Amino acid sequence: MTTNTRTIEKPKPNFETKSWMFMRYSAVLLIPLVFGHLILQDVIVGVHRIDLDYVAMRWASIGWRIYDALLLAFAFAHGVNGIRQVLNDFIQSDQVRKIMHWGLFLLWLIVTAIGAIALIGGVRPIS
């Protein structure tokens, strides 16, 4: 006789379940995004050659703009969710926790919006 796989009614996913899964999926996605970014900027191009002209050239391609947008959104959301989990451990009051959640969400939204504005509106023609 072997071990049988049993299927049970799984609990309804709540915010913590989803955020835990998000951390895993975003981490997997960040591996190619971050390493691709590092290799390109630091090794192939080199940090001393990155200037406004280089940025303009890079962002002339919609593909790189999507790449950078994904990197910003996922890396920052991954980081902010990590901070949220650490703070959750130390904040005992539900009310303070709620304020912290909203504060972090606003922080994520504002920084991502600034990045998105740069990505969408900050692109100038290559000089």
Next chain:
Amino acid sequence: MQIKLKVFRYLPHTGKKPHYDTYEMEVDPNDRVLDVLEQVRADSDPSLGYRRSCAHGVCGSDAMRINGRNMLACKVLVKDLNSSKITVEPILGLKVLRDLIVDMDPFFEHFRSVMPYFVNDDPLPEDGKERLQSPTQRERFDDTTKCILCAACTTSCPSFWANGKYVGPAAIVNAHRFIFDSRDTAAAERLEVLNEDSGVWRCRTAFNCTEACPRDIEITKAIAEVKQVIYSGKIE
């Protein structure tokens, strides 16, 4: 061998603040830390408080922090500590009642919250005897049956130190023991509890619990398996 034993002391009835007492003593390298504490009580200070029962690593009464790590005092030999300086402190994260004795009530409340008992209201098999299980099915949860509820794992967990509402590794291990039991039928109820804010998602896979377990249970792995069941709904 000559050792310097530093013990955390707190006797609330004396009105003295918590402090450390130091004892210089001659012990056998093959003595256990529990023997050393017994020697202190016998020869130096009968007021020293700690829990002990079987003294053979089965009852789980004497979990304490020895040189910074959670261990059972009855399972650790002095020579294995590789130091002549031994510091003994109560386990962390639970209120100290006296010396090395902590309030275990919150720990057992978490344990009870995951229904750590066999549930099966189905009618008995036709022969009216036992519910059969294959050796492979029994093997599936063998590791988590070894828990002796000493609390060494839960009180080594940084998430539990930070927030005592977290059910903790020991409760999850005991839930695992029944969730993966092919005869049990209450896995869904247990998983509801473990899916709450204070459940398995608070585990940050620090592996402190696995390292602290005196029964060598692969606790972090068991927690990961419970997370997997919550996510997939499949008990494999």
